[in-house]
Amino acid sequence: MRLTAAQLAEFHAQGFLILPALFSTAEVDVLRAELPRLLAEDTPANIREKASGEARTLMGLHLRSDAYARLCRHPRFVEPARQILGTDRLYVQQAKVNAKVAFTGEAWQWHYDFATHHAEDGVPDPLALNLHVFLDDVTEHNGPLVFIRGSHRDGPAPTALDTVTTSYALWTVASETVARLTAAGGLVTATGVAGPALIFGDCLVHGSPPNLSPWNRRIFSLILNPIANAQTRFARPDYKHHRDFTPVAPLADDCLLTARAGAVS
Numbered sequence: 522m523r524l525t526a527a528q529l530a531e532f533h534a535q536g537f538l539i540l541p542a543l544f545s546t547a548e549v550d551v552l553r554a555e556l557p558r559l560l561a562e563d564t565p566a567n568i569r570e571k572a573s574g575e576a577r578t579l580m581g582l583h584l585r586s587d588a589y590a591r592l593c594r595h596p597r598f599v600e601p602a603r604q605i606l607g608t609d610r611l612y613v614q615q616a617k618v619n620a621k622v623a624f625t626g627e628a629w630q631w632h633y634d635f636a637t638h639h640a641e642d643g644v645p646d647p648l649a650l651n652l653h654v655f656l657d658d659v660t661e662h663n664g665p666l667v668f669i670r671g672s673h674r675d676g677p678a679p680t681a682l683d684t685v686t687t688s689y690a691l692w693t694v695a696s697e698t699v700a701r702l703t704a705a706g707g708l709v710t711a712t713g714v715a716g717p718a719l720i721f722g723d724c725l726v727h728g729s730p731p732n733l734s735p736w737n738r739r740i741f742s743l744i745l746n747p748i749a750n751a752q753t754r755f756a757r758p759d760y761k762h763h764r765d766f767t768p769v770a771p772l773a774d775d776c777l778l779t780a781r782a783g784a785v786s
């Protein structure tokens with residue numbers, strides 16, 4: 522799969538790209554079928570909401586599920602990432618599902634991913650890409666991602682570590698910076714029925730509100746980073762930033778449809 526010149530231009534101008542229906546209903550069903558088992562696992566890689574105790578984020582999924590291992594090597598993800606970054610030497614930095622459970626799923630504050638990658642893991646440059654697939658229908662009601670269009674253009678904005686306002690410590694962007702960037706670029710809400718994909722860059726400011734609705738909002742997120750830009754600090758657990766710098770090799774296009782239910786063998 523190759524992105525068109527227009528898609529590449531849109532990615533560089535906006536900082537993100539929405540790929541409608543990148544994955545079929547049958548493929549999303551394979552991924553959804555794994556979730557009850559993964560949610561039930563008692564592991565530190567399942568991070569919980571402070572207030573409700575519900576799973577917020579299921580991490581390290583390419584090591585816990587054959588289907589998610591395949592998704593991380595899916596050509597519809599790997600080929601566009603290689604094209605954008607201009608290298609075939611990418612590693613899986615993080616592979617997770619953000620569960621944003623009905624009624625209790627908490628917010629993701631305004632942030633951009635590089636702030637954490639740099640401050641916590643010593644990643645040198647803001648090159649990593651975040652690739653998402655919607656596993657549920659995402660609407661304006663169930664806590665969709667919101668992007669500040671073009672907010673990557675001035676490079677990394679100032680951030681501060683927030684360990685208080687929601688359940689996952691994050692390097693967040695101050696309100697005045699969000700207001701300034703929003704005045705320049707506007708906000709875009711990423712919604713759609715299960716199956717669309719998003720690609721966004723490491724300096725794009727984004728966030729998402731709590732899920733007050735009766736509908737779950739589960740989104741898979743894969744971070745691919747060039748091996749030449751790998752982490753230089755190793756303080757965080759492997760599931761937050763994987764240490765296997767083997768280049769990701771794409772599988773066949775139908776790889777999800779032939780996945781085995783259950784763990785990686």
Ligand SMILES: O=C(O)CCC(=O)C(=O)O
Pocket residue numbers: 619629634651664665666727728729740742
């Ligand atoms: O799942 C969400 O709402 C936020 C995800 C996010 O911020 C990220 O993947 O960097």
